[in-house]
Amino acid sequence: MRLVCISDTHSMHRQVKVPDGDILIHAGDCLGVGTLEELEDLDNWFSEQPHRHKILIAGNHDWCLQDEPAEAEALIRNAIYLRDTGTEIEGLKFWGSPWTPVFYDWAFNLARGPTIAERWQQIPADTDVLVTHGPPAGILDQVITASDSQSVGCDDLARRLEQLALKMHVFGHIHESYGQQTVNNCVFINASTCTSSYNPLHPPVVVDL
Template sequence: MRLVCISDTHSMHRQVAVPDGDVLIHAGDCLGVGTLEELEDLDNWLSEQPHRHKILIAGNHDWCLQDEPAEAEALLRHAIYLRDSGTEIEGVRFWGSPWTPIFFDWAFNLARGPAIAERWAQIPAATDVLITHGPPAGILDQVFTAKDSLSVGCEDLARELERLAVKLHIFGHIHEGYGQQTLNYRLYVNASTCTGQYKPMNPPIVLDI
């Protein structure tokens, strides 16, 4: 099965050259300001993609999926939308969740500690591919300031991953963390399409599993 992974397109999806594959995965921040009109355009674009399956989760910019969930989800006719839920494709078990630790006042934010840990506790132990919007702490989660770099991933997610047999974890959110890292036999993928300057220049990450 060939997975094609993107994230953080911020309504610039039409500027992305997406290679063919079996499953197109979008790990959130698909919208710019988070309107239903942007989401409808995204769904039209998804309908044009050749992949047999498409999976989408929300991110902190995707306001309509938080604030108008019924209307927004009705627009998603060409993707499997996961919100603390899962799907199985050809025997591979996927789970998707949009939450990130509180950072200013964004969508799908929860406080670190029990509030967000409760969401991670819902991830089934048998999950093969985990899709979250944000990274776990210490994995492709560095942001850079004028003086240093900071690890801003979720400690609660990192702890939850210790109990899981997840083979592949796909996320985005931290644009500067784009890339792949293998740790303890698990592959982590930060598929952020946009750079730190919000330019959609990072190519999709293609994986065969």
């Protein structure tokens, strides 16, 4: 099964050349300022994509999905929206969650420690593909500046992953750490489409499972 992964398109999805595949996964920050109008346009774009299945989670820029969940979720007709929920597609079990550790005052932020760890404990033990907006600590989570780099991923998520036997973990959030890495037979993908300067230049990541 071919999975095509994108994230952090920030309402520039129409500038992204998306290859064909079986499942298109969007790991959050799909919107620019987080309006219902942006979300409706995204859903229309999903309808134009050839993939048999599409999966979407929210990210910290996707305000309408946090603040107006009923109205926003009703607009998603052409993708499976996961918010601490799962779905099974052709034998693969997916789980999606939007939360990231508190950073300033963004959407879907939770305090590090027990508060966010409680969300990660909801991930079922038999999950094959995990989709979160942010990375686990230590994997494709480096924020890079002119003077240094810093690991900003979620330690609590990393600890939960040690208890799981995932095939694949898709995320974004940290634009500078776009890429993929295999650890303990799990393929980790930072699918951030936008660069650190918010240009949608990173191509979708394609993985065959």
